[in-house]
Amino acid sequence: MTHVGLRLTFGLMASVLAGAVGPAFAQAPQVQPPSPEPSAEVQQVREELAQLRAEFDRLRQAYDDRLAALERRLAQLGGGPSVLPPPDPTVPDELDVPVAIEQRLPPSSSQVFNPDTSVIGNFVTTAGQNPFSDGSSLSLEEVEVAFQAIVDPYSRADFYIAAGPEGVEVEEGYLTLTALPARMLLKVGKLRAQFGKMNTLHTHRVPGVDRPLVSNNLLGGQEGLSDAGLSLSHLVLNPVVFLELTGEVFAGHSSVFQSSDRSKLNYLGRVRAYRDLTEATNIDLGASFTFGPTTLDGGTERAHESEEAEAEARGALGLNKQLFGIDATLRYRPLRGALYRRLNLATELVWSRQDLPEGGQTTAFGFYGLGEYQFARRWYVGGRIDRSARPFDGAAVDTGGAVFLTFWPSEFSQLRGQYRRINFHESRSANEFLFQLNFSIGAHGAHLF
Amino acid sequence: MTRTNDLANRLPASVAALLVGASLVTATPALAQTRVVTTTEDLASLAREVGGDKVQVFAIAKGYQDPHFVDAKPSFMLAINRADLLIVIGRELELGWLPPLISSARNAKVQAGAAGYLDTSLNVDILEIPAGRITRAMGDVHPQGNPHYWLDPANGRLMARAVRDKLTQLSPGDGAYFQQRYADFDRRLAEAEGRWDVTMAPYRGTKVVTYHRSWPNFMERFGLDVMGYVEPKPGIPPSPAHTIALIGEMRSQGVKLIIVEPYFSKRTPESIANQVGGLVLELAPSVGGEDSVTDYIKLFDFIISQLAAALKQVTGR
Numbered sequence: 001m002t003h004v005g006l007r008l009t010f011g012l013m014a015s016v017l018a019g020a021v022g023p024a025f026a027q028a029p030q031v032q033p034p035s036p037e038p039s040a041e042v043q044q045v046r047e048e049l050a051q052l053r054a055e056f057d058r059l060r061q062a063y064d065d066r067l068a069a070l071e072r073r074l075a076q077l078g079g080g081p082s083v084l085p086p087p088d089p090t091v092p093d094e095l096d097v098p099v100a101i102e103q104r105l106p107p108s109s110s111q112v113f114n115p116d117t118s119v120i121g122n123f124v125t126t127a128g129q130n131p132f133s134d135g136s137s138l139s140l141e142e143v144e145v146a147f148q149a150i151v152d153p154y155s156r157a158d159f160y161i162a163a164g165p166e167g168v169e170v171e172e173g174y175l176t177l178t179a180l181p182a183r184m185l186l187k188v189g190k191l192r193a194q195f196g197k198m199n200t201l202h203t204h205r206v207p208g209v210d211r212p213l214v215s216n217n218l219l220g221g222q223e224g225l226s227d228a229g230l231s232l233s234h235l236v237l238n239p240v241v242f243l244e245l246t247g248e249v250f251a252g253h254s255s256v257f258q259s260s261d262r263s264k265l266n267y268l269g270r271v272r273a274y275r276d277l278t279e280a281t282n283i284d285l286g287a288s289f290t291f292g293p294t295t296l297d298g299g300t301e302r303a304h305e306s307e308e309a310e311a312e313a314r315g316a317l318g319l320n321k322q323l324f325g326i327d328a329t330l331r332y333r334p335l336r337g338a339l340y341r342r343l344n345l346a347t348e349l350v351w352s353r354q355d356l357p358e359g360g361q362t363t364a365f366g367f368y369g370l371g372e373y374q375f376a377r378r379w380y381v382g383g384r385i386d387r388s389a390r391p392f393d394g395a396a397v398d399t400g401g402a403v404f405l406t407f408w409p410s411e412f413s414q415l416r417g418q419y420r421r422i423n424f425h426e427s428r429s430a431n432e433f434l435f436q437l438n439f440s441i442g443a444h445g446a447h448l449f
Numbered sequence: 450m451t452r453t454n455d456l457a458n459r460l461p462a463s464v465a466a467l468l469v470g471a472s473l474v475t476a477t478p479a480l481a482q483t484r485v486v487t488t489t490e491d492l493a494s495l496a497r498e499v500g501g502d503k504v505q506v507f508a509i510a511k512g513y514q515d516p517h518f519v520d521a522k523p524s525f526m527l528a529i530n531r532a533d534l535l536i537v538i539g540r541e542l543e544l545g546w547l548p549p550l551i552s553s554a555r556n557a558k559v560q561a562g563a564a565g566y567l568d569t570s571l572n573v574d575i576l577e578i579p580a581g582r583i584t585r586a587m588g589d590v591h592p593q594g595n596p597h598y599w600l601d602p603a604n605g606r607l608m609a610r611a612v613r614d615k616l617t618q619l620s621p622g623d624g625a626y627f628q629q630r631y632a633d634f635d636r637r638l639a640e641a642e643g644r645w646d647v648t649m650a651p652y653r654g655t656k657v658v659t660y661h662r663s664w665p666n667f668m669e670r671f672g673l674d675v676m677g678y679v680e681p682k683p684g685i686p687p688s689p690a691h692t693i694a695l696i697g698e699m700r701s702q703g704v705k706l707i708i709v710e711p712y713f714s715k716r717t718p719e720s721i722a723n724q725v726g727g728l729v730l731e732l733a734p735s736v737g738g739e740d741s742v743t744d745y746i747k748l749f750d751f752i753i754s755q756l757a758a759a760l761k762q763v764t765g766r
Binding site: 153154156176179237242275337339410411412 | 686
């Protein structure tokens with residue numbers, strides 16, 4: 001493998017050098033013998049000058065014609081006959097182009113290549129009681145700064161830097177290769193894994209103030225399955241559905257998978273099928289599977305001398321984890337009333353299987369069901385039901401639900417109130433009211449689907 | 450654990466084999482026609498006018514749909530994946546939904562800047578380019594100018610010309626065919642402009658109100674004066690204070706006609722019209738907005754006939 005890689009590297013280098021050197025040789029200046037007939041050069045220059053003069057005269061005549069046509073039109077608009085004559089066929093087509101020539105100039109040549117930049121703030125207040133959470137009542141949960149731009153004809157780059165109470169991190173930062181053959185799309189960098197729907201959403205895009213219980217218990221919560229890696233997806237053309245296959249590989253440094261050995265990676269596979277049922281209704285189905293190493297063993301309450309030593313020791317145990325999920329989304333949005341009506345129904349079911357340090361495995365299952373309905377241009381109402389076991393104890397099941405009301409003053413700000421109830425396995429409950437203010441400044445980002 | 454590691458070793462190869470296999474199985478033969486995807490039906494109509502039977506055209510946004518707010522459906526991604534040419538309105542009209550479709554379409558031919566990408570706004574007359582400092586306090590403003598420029602036939606002619614040139618670039622052998630079709634469209638458009646000017650001549654200088662800033666090119670071309678908007682600012686729904694102020698201004702200036710695009714609620718415009726003794730006219734600004742509006746010239750035929758009838762009713766002329 002190593003020899004093959006070296007040969008490939010040297011081969012590529014040789015190809016690049018050959019490509020770079022070849023043209024240089026081809027373009028090397030050649031020594032020209034003195035011209036035996038200097039008058040021929042003078043004659044050539046004269047001919048070129050005459051051609052330029054003729055071209056100039058032609059352009060000047062064309063512009064004169066154009067100006068005359070515009071003056072005639074202005075005269076008519078100012079009180080002449082209201083019926084305009086058809087365009088003068090003697091005026092060449094090209095002359096209509098300079099009308100807006102100044103509009104083709106970029107607004108600022110020094111700024112034009114800067115990436116699109118936006119900043120999104122997510123402010124959350126929480127009231128009520130939760131026996132297992134002592135989160136702040138007022139919190140700027142997250143500030144997300146996004147930089148997005150086309151890199152070159154073959155790729156674009158997207159960076160999302162998230163800052164919150166726990167610090168600053170690159171939430172996502174990746175290059176997308178958009179010009180690959182065979183309907184391939186490759187992303188390289190740090191990515192949110194394509195596991196279901198909820199995991200792919202940034203916090204401010206989540207329907208509701210918080211994520212479902214299954215996301216928190218089995219999929220790493222707000223940070224989620226997000227790691228450095230590669231994502232390769234392929235469109236499978238067929239007459240029935242939009243079908244996308246995705247394969248991903250990650251380093252294994254997320255809140256779900258942890259690798260203590262660079263040869264042990266986190267792999268993911270996903271199949272997504274989408275179909276328009278009508279022009280207003282569509283269905284989106286997916287199945288995801290991911291597996292990899294983990295150093296978590298559920299024993300976080302145990303005292304230990306060193307976290308690193310503990311993690312290393314657990315890594316030596318070679319614990320593995322697998323997650324399987326299916327998701328379904330049904331959307332309704334009438335095109336004529338798209339500004340005022342919309343219904344989204346979504347569900348995700350997740351199964352987890354985790355090795356235990358003492359041997360054997362534990363399994364857990366969780367799901368959520370979510371509905372959101374837009375009943376006016378700026379108003380949405382939604383609800384969610386939750387149920388999820390905990391990854392190290394499939395019998396420890398938390399249940400709950402939430403209802404929320406969202407108001408959009410404009411496309412760039414959003415107010416949301418939510419009531420949330422959680423019934424913990426320990427026979428204790430949380431009853432909380434949450435209020436969220438989302439706002440964005442900067443470039444108008446595209447809406448996700 | 451052993452079982453999982455075996456699976457870990459096999460899966461990457463399996464996924465790669467699956468992807469490559471699927472590529473081979475799903476490869477489709479090239480079609481003789483140039484496959485054109487447009488973001489709106491207006492562009493699709495111009496592409497059909499010029500391309501004739503040499504093109505196969507698909508429009509993403511329907512004429513009765515607000516082109517600012519289109520869902521970036523995967524089915525559109527598939528259409529762009531198969532396209533030889535993508536034609537866009539530009540000026541950030543499609544900014545909220547087109548970029549992810551293009552970048553996920555896996556089609557290098559139609560990426561922005563590639564040969565198969567055409568932004569028709571680059572050669573036309575653009576109005577309402579904001580000057581000075583631009584902020585969101587101005588609403589959902591388009592920093593590069595108003596993107597509803599297709600509603601001036603002169604711009605339609607320039608757009609068709611750009612389509613002709615692009616199709617000729619992609620299919621040089623059909624250049625004469627595209628030129629002939631463009632010339633025919635140009636002739637028919639010029640004839641129609643004569644008709645439209647005659648119809649609209651009595652109403653030059655008449656003041657109207659529109660819901661959104663969709664009509665500046667049309668109004669300038671046909672000499673109507675937009676006194677105000679139902680939206681207080683672009684993209685901001687009408688507020689009571691703005692509505693009251695608009696009613697007062699319409700009364701003082703004697704403005705009786707409110708033009709509303711089919712995708713906006715008519716509740717507030719009808720309330721305003723009742724207050725001023727005026728009329729609400731629902732008018733689609735795009736091809737396909739009504740069943741009878743099947744091409745670019747019919748779009749103006751429809752708009753002008755509807756508008757003239759409404760103006761006659763409110764002005765008595």
